[in-house]
Amino acid sequence: MNHDYDIGIVGLGPVGSFAALLLEKKGLKVLAIDKDQDIYSLPRAVSISDQGLRMTQEVNIDDIYIENSTEVGGAGFVDKDLNFIGDPIELKGFTTPNGWSPMRFFHQPYTDKKIRQRLEQSSITILLETELVSVIDEIEGVKFNTKNLVDSTEKQYSCKYLIGADGGSSALRKLLEITQEDLNYNRDWVVVDVELTGKNRLDDKAIQICDKERIGTFIPSHLPFRRWEFIIYDDENKKDFQDDKKIQELIGRWLNPNEYKIIRKAIYQFHSVLAHDFKKGNCFLIGDAAHQNPPFMGEGMMSGYRDAFNLAWKIAYVIKNNFSSNLLDTYQEERRPHAKFVVENSAGIGELMEAYANADDPKDVPSELVAKGYGSFILPNLDEGLFYGGKADDSMAAGQFFPQIASYKDGLIEEHQDYLLGDGFAFLSKQEIEISEEHKEFLDKLNCCFVTLEKDVIESNPWVAGFLELGDTFIIRPDKYIYGCSSNNVSLDELIEDLKSRMSLN
Ligand SMILES: Cc1cc2nc3c(=O)[nH]c(=O)nc-3n(C[C@H](O)[C@H](O)[C@H](O)COP(=O)(O)OP(=O)(O)OC[C@H]3O[C@@H](n4cnc5c(N)ncnc54)[C@H](O)[C@@H]3O)c2cc1C
Known part of the structure; x- marks a missing residue:
C-alpha cells in the first residue's frame, strides 16, 4: 500500500521536532x-542533561544547546532560611560517561527558534496552523x-506510522481512547522568568526551597535570566x-524590583x-503526550527526547530495512517503565520538599x-526489551548506555566521537573479529559497523576501559544501549543468534 508519507508527526514542540529530525536523517x-x-x-524547559546533549548530537543540534547554555553549579534542598539540608550535589567541572557535563541551563525561546529553523531547512514537510481532527x-x-486553522479547510493524509507529540492534552491520545495512570501529584505552581538588569549576585546552584510558608524552586538559568517557581496553595486565588x-513580593528575598524585569510568567498545574x-496499532505517543511530571528533576523534555531516540x-529498521514490525513493540516495553x-x-x-517544609527537624523525614x-x-538502565535474553543483564552491561568514545587533549574532550559507531548496530571490540558466513547476510541487513578500538583510545577513557573489562565484543544498538557482549560465558555467535531471533526479517 502506498502512503503519502512514511511518518506523520502531530506536534512540533521540542519532542516532535527532535523526532522529525531523527526520522528525516534515517531517510524517511x-x-x-x-x-x-x-x-x-x-x-518551560530550562535544563538539558548529559544524555540529552548526547542524543542531540545525532542530528547536529547539540551546538544549538551549547552555544546558549551554562553548566549547572549544583542542586540541593534548602530550609526556610535558605540553608542547605545536607550537602548540595555538585554538578560543575566534570563530564559524565556521556561526554558532557551532567546538566546545562539553556534559554528555550532561543533553542526552539533555532531548531525550528533547522526543520525549515530540512526535507520535512511542515504544516503550521494545522490541527489533527481525526x-x-x-x-x-x-x-x-x-484542519487548517486559517481557512478551515480539511485534508486527509496517509502514512505508515503516526506519532503523537502533541503535548499534555494530546488530541491523538484522546482519539485513540488511551487512558492515563495518575500518580497523584497535582498542584498549582506559578513559574516566572526574569531578566537581570544589572550584575548577577545570585548563586549558581538550583535549590528546592522547603519553606512551609511557600515551597518553591530557584533556577540560576543561563544569564541574564533567572527563574523562580512557587507553589500556589488550594486556599489561594490563582489570579x-x-x-x-x-x-515581586515573592522574589523580594532575593532581588529588589529594580534589579530585574519580569519577562514571562505562567500558572501551571503540575501533573x-x-x-x-x-x-x-500504527500510532505512537511520545513526550508529554505519553507522560507528564512536575519539573523538579528537569527531565520532562529529556524523557520525551529518549522516547524519540x-x-x-x-x-x-522496519520501513527501510524490512525488519518485522514486532520490533516496534519494544518501544512501549522499554520506554514506559523508564x-x-x-x-x-x-x-x-515535590513530596520531599513538602515533608522537609513540614518537619520540625529534617532528620524526622522518613528515609x-x-x-x-x-x-x-x-536514572535507571533499561530493563526488559531488545537485549540478549530479552532482559538487562549487569554481567554483560546489557540495558546500559555505552559511554561516548571521545578524543582528549590536556584531559579535556576535544571531539565527541559517537559517529564512529555508525548509524546502525555497532560491533565494538579490542581486536578484529571474525563473523561466520551464516551471519554475514543478517549483519549486512542490520547495517552494522565494526569498530576496533586502539589501546590508547581505551586507556584515555576510563569508562570505555571499564566496560571492555566485562567482555570481548559489545553489540551496541543505534541508540547506544548495549545489547550484550561476548565473553567466556556467551560466544559472539550465540549473541548474534539471539539478536537474529529478536529481529526477524519480513
Ligand atoms: C515549568 C516547567 C519547567 C520545565 N523544565 C524542564 C527542564 O528544565 N528540562 C526538561 O527536560 N523538561 C522540563 N519541562 C518539561 C518540558 O517542558 C516538557 O516535557 C516538554 O515541553 C514537552 O515537549 P513536547 O514536545 O512533548 O510537548 P509540547 O511542548 O507541549 O508540544 C506539543 C505541540 O503539539 C502541538 N499540538 C497540540 N495539539 C495539537 C493538535 N491537535 N494538532 C496539531 N498540533 C497540536 C502544540 O501546539 C505544541 O506545539 C518543564 C515543564 C514545565 C511546565
Whole structure:
C-alpha cells in the first residue's frame, strides 16, 4: 500500500521536532503538523542533561544547546532560611560517561527558534496552523484528517506510522481512547522568568526551597535570566499570582524590583500522569503526550527526547530495512517503565520538599521519601526489551548506555566521537573479529559497523576501559544501549543468534 508519507508527526514542540529530525536523517519521508504558527512562548524547559546533549548530537543540534547554555553549579534542598539540608550535589567541572557535563541551563525561546529553523531547512514537510481532527488506524497504515486553522479547510493524509507529540492534552491520545495512570501529584505552581538588569549576585546552584510558608524552586538559568517557581496553595486565588506586584513580593528575598524585569510568567498545574499505552496499532505517543511530571528533576523534555531516540531507529529498521514490525513493540516495553521512574521521582522531589517544609527537624523525614527525592539524580538502565535474553543483564552491561568514545587533549574532550559507531548496530571490540558466513547476510541487513578500538583510545577513557573489562565484543544498538557482549560465558555467535531471533526479517 502506498502512503503519502512514511511518518506523520502531530506536534512540533521540542519532542516532535527532535523526532522529525531523527526520522528525516534515517531517510524517511516525514510530514509534521502543528496547530500553532510560532514556538511556545511561556516559561518551560530550562535544563538539558548529559544524555540529552548526547542524543542531540545525532542530528547536529547539540551546538544549538551549547552555544546558549551554562553548566549547572549544583542542586540541593534548602530550609526556610535558605540553608542547605545536607550537602548540595555538585554538578560543575566534570563530564559524565556521556561526554558532557551532567546538566546545562539553556534559554528555550532561543533553542526552539533555532531548531525550528533547522526543520525549515530540512526535507520535512511542515504544516503550521494545522490541527489533527481525526484518525483512522488500519492494518497497513494510518489515515488522518487535519484542519487548517486559517481557512478551515480539511485534508486527509496517509502514512505508515503516526506519532503523537502533541503535548499534555494530546488530541491523538484522546482519539485513540488511551487512558492515563495518575500518580497523584497535582498542584498549582506559578513559574516566572526574569531578566537581570544589572550584575548577577545570585548563586549558581538550583535549590528546592522547603519553606512551609511557600515551597518553591530557584533556577540560576543561563544569564541574564533567572527563574523562580512557587507553589500556589488550594486556599489561594490563582489570579493573584498573575500580578507583577505579587511576583515581586515573592522574589523580594532575593532581588529588589529594580534589579530585574519580569519577562514571562505562567500558572501551571503540575501533573504526574502516564499514558497506559505508548503504542496503539500504527500510532505512537511520545513526550508529554505519553507522560507528564512536575519539573523538579528537569527531565520532562529529556524523557520525551529518549522516547524519540528509542523509536526513530526502530521505525527506520522496519520501513527501510524490512525488519518485522514486532520490533516496534519494544518501544512501549522499554520506554514506559523508564518514563514512569521519571514521573514518580519528579513527584518524589515535590513530596520531599513538602515533608522537609513540614518537619520540625529534617532528620524526622522518613528515609524512603529522602531516598525517592535524591534517588531521582540517578536514572535507571533499561530493563526488559531488545537485549540478549530479552532482559538487562549487569554481567554483560546489557540495558546500559555505552559511554561516548571521545578524543582528549590536556584531559579535556576535544571531539565527541559517537559517529564512529555508525548509524546502525555497532560491533565494538579490542581486536578484529571474525563473523561466520551464516551471519554475514543478517549483519549486512542490520547495517552494522565494526569498530576496533586502539589501546590508547581505551586507556584515555576510563569508562570505555571499564566496560571492555566485562567482555570481548559489545553489540551496541543505534541508540547506544548495549545489547550484550561476548565473553567466556556467551560466544559472539550465540549473541548474534539471539539478536537474529529478536529481529526477524519480513
Ligand atoms: C515549568 C516547567 C519547567 C520545565 N523544565 C524542564 C527542564 O528544565 N528540562 C526538561 O527536560 N523538561 C522540563 N519541562 C518539561 C518540558 O517542558 C516538557 O516535557 C516538554 O515541553 C514537552 O515537549 P513536547 O514536545 O512533548 O510537548 P509540547 O511542548 O507541549 O508540544 C506539543 C505541540 O503539539 C502541538 N499540538 C497540540 N495539539 C495539537 C493538535 N491537535 N494538532 C496539531 N498540533 C497540536 C502544540 O501546539 C505544541 O506545539 C518543564 C515543564 C514545565 C511546565
